[in-house]
Amino acid sequence: MVRGFRVLARAMAILAVPAMAAHAQTLTIASSAPVTSMDPHYHTLTPNISAHGHIFDRLIDQDASGRMVPNLALSWTLRDEKTWEFKLREAKFHDGSPFTAEDVAYTLARVPTVKNSPASFQIYTRAVVGTEILDPHTILLKTANPYPLLPQDMLQVMMISHKLGAEPTTEDFNSGKNAVGTGPFRFVSYQPGNRLALDRNDGYWGAKPHWAHVDYRMISNEAARTASLLAGDVGIIEFVPPADLAKLRQDPKIVLSEVVSNRSIYLWLDHSHEGTMPEVTGPNGEVLPKNPLKDLRVRQALSLAVNRPGIVDRVMEGAAIPTKQYLPPGNSNHATDLIPDPYDPDRAKKLLTEAGYPNGFRIVLHGPNDRYVNDAKIVQAVAQMWQRIGVQTTVDTMPWSSYATRAGKQEFAAFLLGWGVNSGEGTNPLRAQIATWNPERGLGTANRGRYSNPAVDALLDKAMSTMDRDSRDKIVLQTMKLAMDDVPVVMLHLQKNIWATRKGLTYTARVDEETRATGVVETKP
């Protein structure tokens, strides 16, 4: 019996040829979310952008730390307040045709026409009202008003060839017919939500990519993603689950790379109800005539009651840093004078008493349970901390699919959300979240708590019409400080982006969450 088993075991071991040995030039990437399309202008979704970046190039790119670097554009300068001049480099599409200014004009015109796009890239091209081609490698982009953020918007727009003709369809991108870019890799095959195969583009204008083939697999289950790395089936995984961090840190076969990201996690507080807010009641459940959250002292108290280092340490397993703003240290829009609120329950209680709530109040704290890293656990931890200053907190978590709708209806008193700043630029969260809700102007579109502060709005307008980068940065920092000191949201932490590779590979961790094959380097063991 035992012998029979041994023979069987040996037979199986022989049959199981290790998958890694066969293709030394192949990099296998496990992404954390499905890539839903090969059309680079279909859906503004990070997993899609991350995959498309292998095939297509942008005019301007970001380096790993989020600074803007030339890509297809060699330079971009202001001609006058409403005209930007872009100088383009010599590059070739995968089909051999040259990349010219005509392709830029074509791409910008195509973006708003994509059919059925659930989240259009139009938000990045809407500022451009006209283009003018000066020569094949110079193009002018015109805006209706002075618009300083055009370069940041161009970070998100990938260039396609004007040879695709009128109205190229998303289906043709998915089949590969239209998936022709200037990027470091060529399209080989794509199965929606499953796998993407890429080959090296030998005619690439930049440094020749190291990997001849890239096998891009989508493994959304966290445990399965870690297991496939441990088994050696994949070379690199993104979004390492915090629960596995401690184990992977000790594994000699695994290398981790991490960086603080542009994704902040915070609690919205309701500012929309002046009078009674149904989810906030007195200590014995009685109706309160006024919404306590409108009082700055109450908001400060709720923030001081949160033990951020505790959450980072225990709930996030170290995969975050405490924050009081949207951008990480090192970013030019990170205000150094905004320090994360300390954990001070005594001062919090004092502030509550001053505000007229010596016995606290009752509140419901909501959170999604399948959206952000450890979202439900964070909400539970915060609830216990609020409890300690006398705020009786009830926790209510639900799947994102029903949470997203309800959180937008001003039903919730306090609720957890996250915001990633793709462009790494400070007016983005200020315009979307902190500016007074004004959908017609596209301001405050994500202002779910309906915070409104005219002083902040005025400063933000000023920042948006200041074309000089340095003076604008100063105004942005001033706006950020003014807004965050008013505690529109209770900022918790900035997540870390963490990748894990097999030993022998290293990855330069990127602030923008993208996983790029060109960033994976083989190191001699």
Add this chain to the structure above:
Amino acid sequence: MFTWLLRRLFQASFVVLAMTIIVFVGVHVIGNPVDILISPEADQAERLKIIAEMGLDQPLWRQYTHFLGGALRGDLGRSFVFNEPALKLIGGRMPATLELAVTAVLMSMCFGIPLGLYAGLKPNGILGRVIMSGSILGFSLPSFWVGLMLIMTFAVQLGWLPSTGRGETAELLGIRWSFLTWDGLRHMAMPALNLSLYNISLVLRLTRAGVRETLPMDYIKFARAKGLSPARVIFVHVLKNIMIPVVTVLGLELGTTIAFAVVTESVFAWPGMGKLIIDSINVLDRPVIVAYLMMIVLIFITINLVVDILYTVLDPRVRLETKA
């Protein structure tokens, strides 16, 4: 037989119609896909444009009649997320789920029936007891845990089998299948085993109970007395008579296995329909959810029909015309 079939088909179409209403209303209650899909930075005009494109500006009843009209023409709508016809998306994923589910059910027969037979014939032997206690584990261990344990053992520790994915596929009848290549079979081994564990235990217990019940019957005693070989008694007279409940349960389980392969598919990153439906529910991709549920209803109805017909083959006493 013919009138029976006609009546069954008529009932089935009612079930399908009722399901469309339940499903349609159900997915509308969960939440609004616009809030999930649309970029929070979009302004009002962009929002309204997308809502109109998705047809979500229409009242529910009009969306429903529009859907029914399309369904009659074989069009179940376009996925919001993938911008492809929902049926095409599901059809593209179906072979992966089908081959996994069918393999799992075949495995449960191959392992379940012999083991159950043995346990039924030797109920007091040590091996028989071990088999029976082992089947309790098959019932009670959660399949995501077993799946992870399988990966940890055979992929991470021993390195015999690949941990996740579908592996190489080969084309047959215009569809890509894993079971035709060696690499595909190696990828399929663990998920299929994981999916079949519950069914193995189920079949094993049914078979054992059937054997224990049948053995003391008069016709078995008579067959023995007549001097038939033990093999013939067991494999013809006993086994054939206990197959009816086994076939019924397996038929139903095939449907359940297809519909609820979700857990196994996500643990092993198996690109089947289950994974698609979970991803679709997370982003409220309504056309895909509705199309998937319709498909599952059809599969269940078909399987039940086939099982009913199989009865007559296995047991001539069952007469469909009179019973229906």
